[in-house]
Amino acid sequence: MATRSTIMDTNSFRAEHADGLDAATRKLTDKRSKVLGESYRLFYRKPVHLVRGEGQYVWDAAGDKYLDVYNNVASIGHCHPAVIEAVNQQMKMLNTHTRYLHERILDYTEELLATTPDAIDRAMYMCTGSEANDLAIRVARAFSGGTGIIVSQEAYHGTSDLTSGVSPALGSGQPLAATTRLVSPPAAYRVNAPDLGEWFANEIQKQIDDMKAHGIKFAGFLADSIFSSDGVLPNPRGFLQKAVDVVHANGGIFIADEVQPGFGRTGDAFWGFARHGVVPDVITTGKPMGNGIPVSGLLAKSDVLAAFSDEIPYFNTFGGNPVAMAAAQAVLTVTKEEGLQEHSRVVGAKLLGELQKLMDRHDSIGDVRGAGLFIGFELVQDRASKAPDKTLALDLIEKLREHRVLTSVAGPYGNVLKLRPPLAFQEADIDWLVGALDKSLSELGR
Template sequence: MVTRSTIMDTNSFRSEHAEALDTDTRKLTDKRNKILGESYRLFYRNPVHLVRGEGQYLWDAFGTKYLDVYNNVASIGHCHPAVIDAVNAQMKMLNTHTRYLHEGILDYTEQLLTTFPQEINRAMYMCTGSEANDLAIRIARQYSGGTGIIVSQEAYHGTSDLTSGCSPALGTGQTLANTTRLVPAPDAYRVNTPDLGEWFAQQIQTQIDDMKVHGIKFAGFLADSIFSSDGVMPNPIGFLKKAVDVVHANGGIFIADEVQPGFGRTGDAFWGFARHGVVPDVVTTGKPMGNGIPVSGLFAKSDVLSAFSDQTPYFNTFGGNPVAMAAAQAVFKVIQEEQLQAHSKKVGTLLQAELTKLMNKYECVGDVRGAGLFIGFEIVKDRISKEPNKAFALDLIEELRNTHHVLTSVAGPYGNVLKLRPPFAFQEYDIDWLVGALDKSIAKLQG
């Protein structure tokens, strides 16, 4: 049986596509197949061979320029000079671990903690979001005395043993932990309810009750506050609050996975969770904080973290190293000085308005939703039935790549939501390229 992952296999190159490749691309894909592990995946039926990036643009080996509408890891833009200079300067002086004193980690932490609610006052650092979420789960279990973790139905939180056991988006080939419970995504487009917050809170309570029946004590709820892997579900603002109240009433903690919605991405707030008026117990971040340099963080209430840290020493060789901290501080400085949160809100609002015009023009565009520069563009067979149209969505991203040189991908359980999530370098003048490409591509595919 061939297993499929919604985040790895929905938009991917497979062996049946090989015959259509040009000679140079075929040589590279054949070499990958020969010497790399078979778990890897490439984007697109005709994989993109990238060689250079700058800001919101990428160039392939043939010199073709692409508009990047997907890679938020390079959050402030590919090859940003501020990050390059900061990393280069620190590499020339020192790079070691956190068992020696260094000002970099302290200066950065003091600055970043000012963006959090005052209850969140401790920091720890790792290299990846997977590591941050792994530690967060350990903390939740130590603090609560339980083991049960609740995540959304299409969540992705990492690749470690603990986090992959809480990441249903990895597909049927990855077994979920028997202490993991899933709740349906808070999908305002498809869930017919007058109060999405109340509905979602009840889903959480139902799974906590199920844990009790099976002798599992509830430890925490782990969620990406924009539910990106579920298909981008940001609204209505504030709907998450009742769910967090239920979590706390049942003795668990709320872990806000801010790898994707954090650092001003949503425009409305610096952190995605802040849009909902909630205070998490633990917050995790990932590589966008370093513009792609391997750095991640965990930020927590001191009493929650102490339940773990008073008992268990923690060490991550490269977590919080001076070079990673230099990159992170450069990113934070650029976000603040260039007012990129406000930029995300302004440009994202304009982009969403233009995308909504396409929804009004084409029956196959079922919904446009988002916050700042994080937008879901849902493809359906028709707006009355809302039946997902995965095949059309996949053809659409291929047409965008091949003809109009726009890079994006899909998300959600049906693989039919285009996840439009460009670097902050994306400008108002890039809207015409993206929306024009979508307009022409949809028209062409509809015949």
């Protein structure tokens, strides 16, 4: 297994880049450092100062227009009018917590649960994906009686104490919990196995056995079903089934972190896990749920949730508030009425095909893979060795920025571009993105 990387810091502005900035940008970065401290990170060696967004586009302070190929927060598009209107109208009426009766949270929950497998019949609400995953870990421990959590090698599941302890993507400066175990990512491009599903299930079992050898009882497996932080690993469809079977056979639960693959993004299904034909015990979601309004959720099988909820009251002041529910309802309605899941499938397939054609022009592209509007673009030193080329990946995203395309990197080696635009991305945008990649690679001599 590779050593833990620091993907969260690789595409970052650092102090040594400051001398190359114009005066206005330098003033903002200096002020940011002074008042916000050093934990915050900015993308790019020359940070982008954004002031406006619409659909799949954003504009900087100079008026330059960019194609956003990274943002799943504004999942249905920046500043979507339906979300703006819904939030505005609810703000005029009432915003309070869930200890009073209110129809919005109930109506929304019924519609949201209708998108999940029948066994998933309960919902709870928070504000962030970190909170949702934090609660999911607590539920797993209550149900199983264990504490051990398995995640993938480069997983990112949040920033709370519990979730940072299961988020190796935060880097070696953030210690993992003693009860956390890492499993090698199911990378079809790099794993030489006739059956990736069986191989991955065996990797899960090895970590469960290691827990047992150290006196740790297994509680659950927490995974983003497209393994986005591990470099976007969508295929083959169905490979997760055997791993989930192993999890259940050992008394644990499967928590599907759908913050990134959920809400129609993969095109094949509304939820990312559904591509694998599995039924999670718990589903967590966040960012795309409210299109920028802080709202997150935990959906679960009632018997799994009961082990926690029957014993421990849970209250989140802002979780499930009427304004957040209004935003979430608007997102769900737009996703259905505008056919965004099918749109993601069709446009994503066309984009994937055009990106794969670039492999004929650039030997530095090792693999292009994806599902819907979620694509991994892997860069290598040469195709024979598949040696990762992190330097090229970082230089490439800087070049793309010059061509007004915004994205970032992922994977344990930091060599995979994570192409994940808002679902407002259109077929007409493909030429901009593919053309920018082609030009940028040529300019870099690769």
